[in-house]
Every structure is written in structure tokens, then in C-alpha cells.
Amino acid sequence: MTGLRGDRLDAALLRLIGATLLGGIMGILDSTMVTVAADTLSGEFGSPLSVISWASTGYLLALTVTIPVTGWAVGRYGVKRLWLFGLVLFLAASLASALAWSVVSLIAFRVLQGAGAGILDPLVLVILARAAGPGRAGRVMGMMGVVLSLGPVLGPVLGGLLLDSMGWRSMFFINIPIGIVAFLLAVRVIPGDRPEERGARLPLDITGFLLMAPGFAATVLALTQAGEHAEFAVPAVLVPLALGIALLAGYVVHALRIRRTEPLIDMRLFASRSFAAGVTVQGLVGLGTYAGLFALPLYYQVVHGHGAGAAGLLVAPLGLGSALAMPVAGRLSDRLGARSLVQGGAALAAAAAAGLTFIGAESAVAWSALAAFAIGLGLGTVGAPTMGSLYRTLPQDKVAQGSSVLYNLNQLGGALGVACAALILAAAGTGTAAGPTEAVGGFQNASWFLVAVGVAILAASPLLPGRAHEIAAARREPVTEAGGEGRL
Numbered sequence: 001m002t003g004l005r006g007d008r009l010d011a012a013l014l015r016l017i018g019a020t021l022l023g024g025i026m027g028i029l030d031s032t033m034v035t036v037a038a039d040t041l042s043g044e045f046g047s048p049l050s051v052i053s054w055a056s057t058g059y060l061l062a063l064t065v066t067i068p069v070t071g072w073a074v075g076r077y078g079v080k081r082l083w084l085f086g087l088v089l090f091l092a093a094s095l096a097s098a099l100a101w102s103v104v105s106l107i108a109f110r111v112l113q114g115a116g117a118g119i120l121d122p123l124v125l126v127i128l129a130r131a132a133g134p135g136r137a138g139r140v141m142g143m144m145g146v147v148l149s150l151g152p153v154l155g156p157v158l159g160g161l162l163l164d165s166m167g168w169r170s171m172f173f174i175n176i177p178i179g180i181v182a183f184l185l186a187v188r189v190i191p192g193d194r195p196e197e198r199g200a201r202l203p204l205d206i207t208g209f210l211l212m213a214p215g216f217a218a219t220v221l222a223l224t225q226a227g228e229h230a231e232f233a234v235p236a237v238l239v240p241l242a243l244g245i246a247l248l249a250g251y252v253v254h255a256l257r258i259r260r261t262e263p264l265i266d267m268r269l270f271a272s273r274s275f276a277a278g279v280t281v282q283g284l285v286g287l288g289t290y291a292g293l294f295a296l297p298l299y300y301q302v303v304h305g306h307g308a309g310a311a312g313l314l315v316a317p318l319g320l321g322s323a324l325a326m327p328v329a330g331r332l333s334d335r336l337g338a339r340s341l342v343q344g345g346a347a348l349a350a351a352a353a354a355g356l357t358f359i360g361a362e363s364a365v366a367w368s369a370l371a372a373f374a375i376g377l378g379l380g381t382v383g384a385p386t387m388g389s390l391y392r393t394l395p396q397d398k399v400a401q402g403s404s405v406l407y408n409l410n411q412l413g414g415a416l417g418v419a420c421a422a423l424i425l426a427a428a429g430t431g432t433a434a435g436p437t438e439a440v441g442g443f444q445n446a447s448w449f450l451v452a453v454g455v456a457i458l459a460a461s462p463l464l465p466g467r468a469h470e471i472a473a474a475r476r477e478p479v480t481e482a483g484g485e486g487r488l
Contacts, residue, residue, distance in 0.1 A: 012189070016131050017140065019185035021147050023087055024124035026094075026175050026182075027117030028147060031059065032155030034110070037168045044168065045103040054107050057224055059114035060411075064220050065213040066118025067408050068264045071400040072204055073119075074126060078193045083123050083186055090116030091179040098172035125403040127190065129391040138338075138388030142330020145384045146323045149376070152293055152414075153319030156312050208254055208264045215247030216408055223415035227294070230426035232419075265401050275402065277463035278390040279409050281342065284460070285383045286413030288349065288375070288453040291421040292318050295446040296372055298425065302439045303361055317369045321376025322383065330384030338389035338464040345381025346461065348374060350454025356447035361440050375450065382457055389465050421446050 034056055041052045073082050093113035100106035124144065132140035162170045222241035226232050255263035270276045293315060300311040329341050352374035359368055387406070394402045425442040 013131055013136075013140075015185075015189045016191075017128060017143055019182060019189045020124055020127050021144060022178065023083070023182035023186060024120055024144075025147050025151060026090060026178055027063070027120050028151030029155045029158060030094075030113065030117065030171075030175070031056075031063070032152050033159035033162075033171055034059070036156045036159040037163050037171060040163060040168050041103070041106070045106070047103045051103055053228070055103075055110045057221070058107050058111045059117070060224065060415075061217045061221060062111040062114030063118040063121065064216045064408065064411055066115045067122050067404050067411075068212045068216070069204065069209055070119050070122050071404040072202070072262075072264055074123070074400040075202060076204075079123065079127060079130070080186070080190045080192055082119060083127065083190060084183065086116050086119030086123065087179055087183045087186065090120060091176060091183070094172045094175035094179070098169045122400070122403040122407045125387075125391075125406065126400050129394075129399050129403070130396075131191075132391070136334060138330040138333035138385055138392075139327065140330070141387040141391065142327040142333075142384035145326030145330065145380065145387070148383070149289075149322035149326060149380060150319045152289070153312075153316050157316070160312065203261050205258065205261050205264050208251055208258070211247050211251035211254055212264055215244050215251060216412070217244070218247065219244030220411060220415045223412070223419045226419035227415070227422040230422040232423060265405055266398065269398060269402065269405065272393065273463045274389060274393045274465050277460050278338075278386050278393075279402075279405050281382065281386045281457055281460050281464070282390075282406055283409040283413035284453055284457050285379050285386070286410040287417040287420070288379055288450055289318070289322070289417065290414035291417035291446065291453070292372065292375060292450060294418045294421040295425065295443060296368070299359075299368065299439075299443045300365070303443070304365060314365060314369060315372065317373035318376040321373040321378075322380035323376075325377045325380030326384040329381040330388055333385035333388045338385035339461055341385040342382045342461045342464055343458060345378045345385075346454045346457035347378070348381065349378025350451050350458070352378060353447050353450035353454060356450070357444045359440065359443065359447075378454070386464065393465060420449060424449055 038049055038052050038056075041047075041055065042049050045052070070082070077085075090113060093109050093116055096109040097106060097113060100109055128140050128144055159171055162174065218240040222237050222239075222244060225234075225236045225240070229236060231237070251265075252267055255265065255267045296315045296318065297311040300306045300314050306314065325345070329345065333341055352371045355374075356368060356371045359371075390402060390406060391399065424446045427442075427445075
């Protein structure tokens, strides 16, 4: 994907960004939108909530399983062809989900929808990174970060509005017109590309897929179960967690020893300290964001007595702050590098989270909303520069693999954030049965957890590249078996 280079975001690149984000936002919204319809779906199909929850869990697991193989498929089939296939799959699964006649059919179609999202989500990063080039990676990733920030917040809000006005099926039907427009735009504006000559000959690493995909899925399932049970030491958590860790450890050994084909994820990417630091920091951003998105609505419901709809709106400042910060921070990072911006953002997020530790049952809602907005600003100032630095230093032939790693670790970070917040609140006895005064202690502890996330980002930030000469040095770090330079 060439021909879109330069210092400014020209009209062709802006059209490409718009078309790509329109296609990508569907999967981001659908990952959280359906959660608000659990009670409605339970009544519609006469199934317990534990079964209905698999409409969301199945989607998440299918997405997680599909992401690793998408990086290989880019080289095999080309970006544009794969993107159009992902859109068609997602649209077909959305239509089928809207027409589901039983809970089993709904779960099955949601799994297909998750597979479509597993193709689209990492490809958003690949398409934009290749089109932007290293000189504009920060500002383009900042624009993409607006969608990443607002998607998890707007999903439940949009889902609630559609559920109340047009019923649960409308949450899937709404994807059809959006997806059709995204498909037509993609045909016009995404540059055509041929499969990479070397990638077209590479067979799929079947052994690696059978280790990595279920390994990630089992780990995400374990963390999801920990969040739902608000308990860690139960078989529903420990069994998939042990299986996931064992499979992922097996993949690392396999990837380092493989010779006849290329592994799905080249573990030598982590020999680059800037890459290792970048994906770790981005995982921590997911950890902090989803921990806040889990804890804050409960705070408004349990302590202040607000309904689910009002609580969802009150947590919006977290996503709004991040959405406002990302484009500005991304643009600045193209000149200043990532390190100083990440440090400033992490310090702001930690300080705002520390402010939340002083909230009480009588505290005004405005104070917690302002603190959430500041946390969002801080995490947004971390996220866009980090993603920009990643794509400024990755060799061109590793962009697809790097995107898979980035997205998977962000997913794991999000699942871990929800699990940690749920465990912290449960340990403090916070729940709907607790009184406001008793419940506040749990939310203060959850805020200290967010402080710890900010401190962890600060600890990792010195490994990120700073100004231009450090970015150039990072691009010369070994990321292949031969340890040679990788050029974009």
C-alpha cells in the first residue's frame, strides 16, 4: 500500500481512514452492545442468564481465536481481499443473528460474527499503518484511537437505546446498512494489493495455530469467568487458565524451534525492546480502561442509586477524555516520539485515579465524572503515541504479526482489567446488597488498582523510543532470526 506518503493527511488518506474505521467500528460496538440485552434475551428464549452470556462470550472467544491467523492470511491473500471477506462474513453473521430463532442459533451466529470481527479488527491497524507510513503513524493511530476509546463506552449506550425503541433484533440489523456502505467504500478507496510473493507460498503453521488460538481463548475465558464469578479460586477459572498458560508456553517453544514455515507470531519480535515495551504498555492501557469501565457504573448504581442507563452515561467521560486526547497526542508523537507523552499521560491517569480514592458516599457525582475524564485523557495520551511508536519501528513484513500481538494483548488486558476490578470489589464486600457507605471502600480499592496501572506504565515508558534518532535506532533492533535490520 503505497502512494499515500507525505507529511500531511491528504484527501486520499482521509477517505481511506474513514472507510476503514466505518468497517472496524461495527466489531468494536458489537463486543459490548449485546450485554445490555441479557435480561431481554433470557425472557425471549426462556433460557437462564448463564446460557445467554455465551452470546457475548462466544463472540469474544471467536474473535480471539481468529486474530492470530489473520496475520498469516494477509500475506497469503492480500489486505483488500481479506478485508472485503471479513466485511461479508460479519454482515452475514449479523443478519443471521437478527433472525435467530433460538438461543443455540443466536450463540452460533454470534460466534461467526466474532470470527468476522477477528479479521476486521487487526486489519484496521494493518491498513492504516501501511498507508500512513512511519512519519504519520502517530496521528493516524490517534484518529483510530477515537473509535477504540468510544466504542466500548458507546456500545452499551447504543444497545440500550435500540433495545428500548426497536427491540433486540435491531442491535444486529443496524450493522447491515453500515456494513454495506463500508463495503462499497472499501472497494473504491482501499488500494488493491496482491498477495506477498513469499507469503503466498507459506503454508499455515497448523501446530502453532492449534497451540496459540485455543491458548489465548482459554486464557480470555478464564479471566472472563473470574470477572463473572468475582472469584479466582474456582474450577471455572483455574482449569481454563492452566490450559491457556500451558498452550501458550507450548507455542513459544514451538515458534522458536520451527524451521519449515514461518510461525504465526515470530517470538523474536520481542527481542526489540521498543516492541516489547509498546505491546506491554498497550496491554496496560486496556487493563486500566476496562477496569474503570467495570467499576465506575457499579459505583453510580450501588452508591448513588442510579439506574443502568444513567450509570452508562455517567461513565462516558472516561471514553470521551481518551477520544479527545488521542488525536492530539498521536500528532505530537510524530515529532516528539512516544516516551515523554506516555510518561505525562500515565502520571495524569495515576493522579486522577488517586483522587478517586477519596470519594465517599456523599461525594458529588461531578467529582467522580471529572476524575474519570482526567483518567481518560491520561490513558489516551498513552495509547496513541504507543501505537504510533510500534508502527514506526516495526519492519514492513512484520506489521500484520505486530497488529495481531497488539490486539490480542489489548484483549487480554481488557479481560484481566474486568476480572481484577470484580475481584477487588468482591473482596471488599461491594455488591448490590451492600449499603452506600459499606460499598465505597471497594471502589476506593479499585481506584488504587488504577493508580498501580499508571505506575506500571511509567515503569515501562523508558523503554519506548523518544525523538527521531531513537526511533531510527529502534528500527535497527533485531527482530528476525538473522538479527538484521528491518525497514519500512
